[in-house]
Amino acid sequence: MRxxxxxxxxxxxxxxxxxxxxxxxxxxxxxNLDKLTxxxxxxxxxxxxxxxxxxxxxxxxxxxxxxxxxxxxxxIDAIVNFxxxxxxxxxxxxxxxxxxxxxAGTLTLLEAAREHRLERFIQVSTDEVYGALGKEGLFIExxxxxxxxxxxxxxxxxxxxxxxxxxxxxxxxxITRCSNNYGPYQFPEKLxxxxxxxxxxxxxxxxxxxxxxxxxxxxxxxxxxxxxxVLTQAEPGRTxxxxxxxxxxxxxxxxxxxxxxxxxxxxxxHVTDRPGHDRRYAIxxxxxxxxxxxxxxxxxxxxxxxxxxxxxxxxxxxxSIVSGDYRNYYESMYDNR
Numbered sequence: 001m002r003x004x005x006x007x008x009x010x011x012x013x014x015x016x017x018x019x020x021x022x023x024x025x026x027x028x029x030x031x032n033l034d035k036l037t038x039x040x041x042x043x044x045x046x047x048x049x050x051x052x053x054x055x056x057x058x059x060x061x062x063x064x065x066x067x068x069x070x071x072x073x074x075x076i077d078a079i080v081n082f083x084x085x086x087x088x089x090x091x092x093x094x095x096x097x098x099x100x101x102x103x104a105g106t107l108t109l110l111e112a113a114r115e116h117r118l119e120r121f122i123q124v125s126t127d128e129v130y131g132a133l134g135k136e137g138l139f140i141e142x143x144x145x146x147x148x149x150x151x152x153x154x155x156x157x158x159x160x161x162x163x164x165x166x167x168x169x170x171x172x173x174x175i176t177r178c179s180n181n182y183g184p185y186q187f188p189e190k191l192x193x194x195x196x197x198x199x200x201x202x203x204x205x206x207x208x209x210x211x212x213x214x215x216x217x218x219x220x221x222x223x224x225x226x227x228x229x230v231l232t233q234a235e236p237g238r239t240x241x242x243x244x245x246x247x248x249x250x251x252x253x254x255x256x257x258x259x260x261x262x263x264x265x266x267x268x269x270h271v272t273d274r275p276g277h278d279r280r281y282a283i284x285x286x287x288x289x290x291x292x293x294x295x296x297x298x299x300x301x302x303x304x305x306x307x308x309x310x311x312x313x314x315x316x317x318x319x320s321i322v323s324g325d326y327r328n329y330y331e332s333m334y335d336n337r
Contacts, residue, residue, distance in 0.1 A: 001027050001028065001029055002025075002027060002028045002029070002077065002078070003028075003029045003031070003074060003075055003076050003077050003078075004021075004028065004029070004030055004031070004076065004077070004078045004079070004080055004231075005031045005033060005067075005070060005071065005074070005076045005078070005079045005080070006018055006021075006030055006031070006032050006033070006079075006080050006082065007033045007034070007061050007079065007080070007081045007082055007083035007109065008033075008034055008040070008061075008081070008082035008083030008084060009030070009032035009033065009034050009045075009056075009082065010032065010034035010036060010040040010041055010042055010044055010045060010056070011034065011039050011040050011041075011044075011082060011083075011086075011187075012039065012044075012181070012183075012185055012186045012187055012220070013082055013124065013181055013220055013223060013224070014032075014034070014082035014083070015041075015044035015045050015185055016183065016184065016185060016220045016221060016223075016224050017080070017082065017224040017227060017228075018030055018032055018045060018048065018054065019044075019045065019048060020221065020224045020225070020228070021228070022048050022051050022053055022054055025228075026053070028053065029053050029054075029055075029074070030053060030054050030055070031055045031057065031070055031074045031076060032045075032054060032055065032056045032057065033057050033059050033061065033066075033067070033070065033083070034056070034057075034058065034059075034083070035058070035059065035060045035061070035083070036058055038187070039086070039187045039189075041185075041187075041321070042056070043317060043320070044185045055074070057070060060105070061081070061083045061101070061105035061106075061108055061109055062100065062101070062104055062105045062108050063108070064108050064111065064112065067108060067109060067112045068112050068115070068116070071112055071113075071116045071118070072116065076116070076118065077118060077119045077120070078118055078119055078120040078121070078122070078231060079109055079112075079113055079118060079120075079121050079122065080122045080124065080227065080231060081106060081109055081121070081122065081123050081124060082124050083101065083105060084101060084102050084105075084124075084154075084155070085097055085098045085101045085102060085151070085154075086126075086151065087151065087189050087190070088128075088149045088151045088152070088274070089189070089274060090151075090189075091149055091150035091151035091154070092149065092150060092274065092275060095150035095154075098150050098151055098154040099150075099154055099157075101154075102151075102154035102155055102157070102158055103154050103157045103158055103161070106123065106158040106161055106162075107161055109121070110161060110162070110165045110171065113165075113171060114165060114169050114171050118171075118172070119172060120172050120173070120174070120231060120236065121162070121165075121171060121172065121173045121174075122173075122174050122175075122176065122227060122230060122231050123158065123159065123162045123173065123174070123175045123176070124176055124178070124227065125155050125158070125159050125175050125176060125177045125178075126152065126155050126177055126178060127139055127177050127178065127179050127216070127241065127243070127281050127283050128147065128148075128149065128151065128152035128155065128278070128281065129145045129146075129147050129152050129155050129156040129159060129177065130143045130144075130145060130146060130147075130177075130281070131145075131146030131147060131148050131152075131278065132148060132278035132279055132280060132281070133279075133280045133281060133282055134280070135280065137282070138282045138283060138284035139177075139241060139281065139282065139283050139284060140241065140284045140287075141177075141239045141240065141241055141287055145159065145160075148276050148278055149276055149278075159175055159177075162175055163175075166236070166237055172236035172237075173236060173237065174230050174231075174234050174236060174237070174238055174239065174240065175239040175240070176226065176227055176230055176239070176240050176241075176242050177239065177240070177241050177242065177283075178218055178223050178226075178241075178242040178243070179215065179216035179217065179218045179242070179243040179244060179281065179283045180215045180216065180217050180218060180281075181218050181219075181220045181223055182217055182218070182219065182220065182303065182304070182307055183219050183220030183221060183303065183306075183307050183310075184220070184307065184310040184311075184314070185317075186220070187321065188318065188321060188322055191250060191253065191254075192253065192257065192304070192307065193311065193318075194206075195253070195254050195257045195258075196257055196261070196307075196308055196311045197311070197318055197322060198267070199257060199258055199261050199263045199267060200261065200311070200312075200315075202263070202267070203267070204267055204268075204269040205254055205258075205267050205268050205269060206269055206271045207250060207251060207254055207268055207269065207270050207271065208250070208270075208271060208272075208273045208274055208277060209270065209272075209273035209277065210251070210270065211249060211250045211251030211254065211268075211270065212249050212250070212251060212279075213249065213250045213277060213278070213279055213280065214247055214248070214249050214250075214279070214280040214281065214282065215247070215248065215250070215280075215281050216243045216244055216245070216246055216247050216248075216281060216282050216283045217244050217246040217248055217253070217300050217303070217304075218242060218243055218244035218246075218296070219244060219296065219297070219298050219300075219303035219306075219307075221297070221298075222242075222244060222296045222297050222298065222303075223242055225294065225297070226240070226242040226288060226294050227242075229288070229292050229293075229294045230288070230292065233292050234291075234292060238287075238291075240285075240287055240288040240291075240292075241283045241284060241285050241287065241288065242283075242285055242288060242294075243282075243283035243284070243285040244296050244300060244303070245285065245296060246299070246300035247282050248300060251268075253304075254268060255268075256301075256304060257304070257308065260304070260305065260308050261308065
């Protein structure tokens with residue numbers, strides 16, 4: 001039986017990965033380590049908390065003794081690291097937290113993986129480490145890293161640590177760099193769930209600047225299958241871009257959501273752009289398709305329709321999320337801009 005430590009497994013992407021593994025890989029044990037900060041939610045895993053192949057542990061990836069004990073006690077053979085502070089806006093207001101989790105936390109995991117000679121370490125990174133593109137061109141795995149926000153800088157630093165541990169100690173590592181994810185269980189600070197929630201409640205939809213920022217959109221299930229493919233098939237040392245092959249402007253995404261929900265475009269409210277907002281990301285995912293045979297299973301239109309339908313059926317989950325601290329955060333980010 002494969003035994004993996006999934007860090008950040010109660011967050012958006014991590015919980016979708018855990019759900020996929022438990023639903024599709026009966027010969028895999030998942031030890032799920034999550035600090036349960038604002039974006040970590042055990043309700044994301046409600047139907048799997050008692051699964052015989054799932055063990056949840058509340059804890060911090062910066063806690064070296066805890067990580068070491070889990071690896072030893074649970075006979076872990078691989079780590080998949082989703083644990084990260086991940087929202088650019090928050091990194092602008094609280095950069096120190098991003099360094100602590102995304103850099104120091106990754107270092108703690110790497111040291112434990114090296115000490116216990118794990119078979120594989122998968123670092124889930126982001127295309128934002130590459131910086132911004134002009135109107136043409138695509139990020140490839142060899143594009144120089146040029147991060148433009150505290151968030152992407154912290155992720156780039158972690159990526160460099162991965163390479164250093166692989167080169168210096170021979171740690172068997174892979175890095176995956178994904179484009180913008182969307183799908184079920186995403187915390188509504190990110191574009192798509194934020195717009196869905198506001199539209200459902202007939203609230204203004206805050207769009208940064210002119211809304212012409214371009215992103216590639218990746219359905220979260222497809223991201224999860226790609227990570228599993230890298231974990232089980234890739235040669236150590238290889239980096240893989242994972243994208244959905246769906247470049248869209250933010251304003252087009254918002255309009256599509258409004259159209260699907262039969263809401264007026266008059267709900268759109270353009271707000272002051274955030275500092276240093278990268279204009280365009282676009283990713284070349286041909287390496288993982290060519291070498292490992294992975295490809296997205298849905299188009300953006302199909303994935304977005306599934307996502308909207310999921311949120312329509314998960315109003316209780318959504319209502320419980322958009323309260324308390326989130327409401328204070330939302331007001332600080334978007335009011336009076």
